[in-house]
Amino acid sequence: MKSQTEVQNLIRKNFKDLSKYEVKKIQDFKRNDFVCEANVKLADELGVNESFYRTDFDKNGFTDLLIIGDDFSCYGGMDESCSFRPIVLLNFGNEKYKIVNISQNFDDYYTPKIVSKNGQNLLEIYRTRIKDWENKITYKNPQKQILAYKFDDFIEYNSNNQNYIPIQKIEFSTSGCYGTCPVFDLEINQNQDAKFIAKQFNFNKELETWSDKNEGTFQTKIKDKDFNTLIKLLAYIDFPQLENNYSVNWTDDQTVELKIIYSSGKIKTISDYGASGSYGLKKVYKLLFDLRQNQNWKKIDEK
Known part of the structure; x- marks a missing residue:
């Protein structure tokens, strides 16, 4: 996958519920929405300015994709889409793929970023923290979560793999x-x-x-x-x-x-x-x- 259009066509072809999925950068979400605008600013600060990124989350030797996009599952005023849905496409070879939803809630705005830690490719999820809604003021430091692909899903990363709780x-x-x-x-x-x-x-x-x-x-x-x-x-x-x-x-x-x-x-x-x-x-x-x-x-x- 070399282009945004190729990634978009791959998703639409293989996943019926994403037949309208539009791959685009966070900066392309130009909505009159304070949280959306704050997320664009956050993405700029973090250097997340592409519509998709390549890595191997499950260590199977095939290239997976972190994809930013809009699935058009929500419509607001003036028939404008209000959905923001980054996803991960897992690649198992032989044109076998799986989509993993990485949004915690359905109205979730955030900036995802790939990082590597202890030999594992992980997802960092950043969310703007709102200090004052009326005056559109945010806290300086965003909320950050680190997710690992474990148990066939993305969950909070735990560096202690020896946990045992009877x-x-x-x-x-x-x-x-x-x-x-x-x-x-x-x-x-x-x-x-x-x-x-x-x-x-x-x-x-x-x-x-x-x-x-x-x-x-x-x-x-x-x-x-x-x-x-x-x-x-x-x-x-x-x-x-x-x-x-x-x-x-x-x-x-x-x-x-x-x-x-x-x-x-x-x-x-x-x-x-x-x-x-x-x-x-x-x-x-x-x-x-x-x-x-x-x-x-x-x-x-x-x-």
């Missing part, structure tokens, strides 16, 4: 939202026995009528590979050090509650409105949501 039990529950967010409770203990209480919207993606009756209670033993991935991910993100509460800045979303009993009775509880507390937590939530569909659940009688 986990005795995981409890996970979700609330409803303005829509059909899956509502369920999930429990997994250290011998991989699990209980899944499906309440609403777990088995049908179509709009359903709300009912007070649960969809069922199920049990299984979590598959070794899925259980080990979950435990290793929780250790890698160093979950005891995370905040206890997270919240997005919009309404009508879902709240998830994660409770982990570990190290002979210690308890970590995380409440996350919007389920976007961190990159690592978003990956944990995805794995837990996926367990509803990728395990051999057996329905049990409800007492």
Whole structure:
């Protein structure tokens, strides 16, 4: 890939949901939006002035791309696009590709930059910190996160790869939202026995009528590979050090509650409105949501 047009055509050809994706520099987002304008200034300061960059994030020997662009999934006033969506295109050879979304939230403006640390290619994510919205004043130093490609996604980089945190039990529950967010409770203990209480919207993606009756209670033993991935991910993100509460800045979303009993009775509880507390937590939530569909659940009688 040598040109912006070649990269854009590759994305549109291989990914139907990105058929309108426009590859362009951060400086080409000329919107009457304070956060957008601040992000352009930040990109200039960081020297991020290209529409795509080459590297190898997963160390498979093929060139991956960090791409800046607009997927036209959002429209504002005067039919102007309000979407900003940098992505990473992973290359597996033989024209096999994967798109990884690196935005933490859907209305996220930030500047991504490739860095190398300890022999690994990483992503630095910079976000402008707003000090005064009315007078359009920002803090001097932006927020910075460092992300590594681990567990098939980009999550916060941890230089300590020897983390081990003995986990005795995981409890996970979700609330409803303005829509059909899956509502369920999930429990997994250290011998991989699990209980899944499906309440609403777990088995049908179509709009359903709300009912007070649960969809069922199920049990299984979590598959070794899925259980080990979950435990290793929780250790890698160093979950005891995370905040206890997270919240997005919009309404009508879902709240998830994660409770982990570990190290002979210690308890970590995380409440996350919007389920976007961190990159690592978003990956944990995805794995837990996926367990509803990728395990051999057996329905049990409800007492």
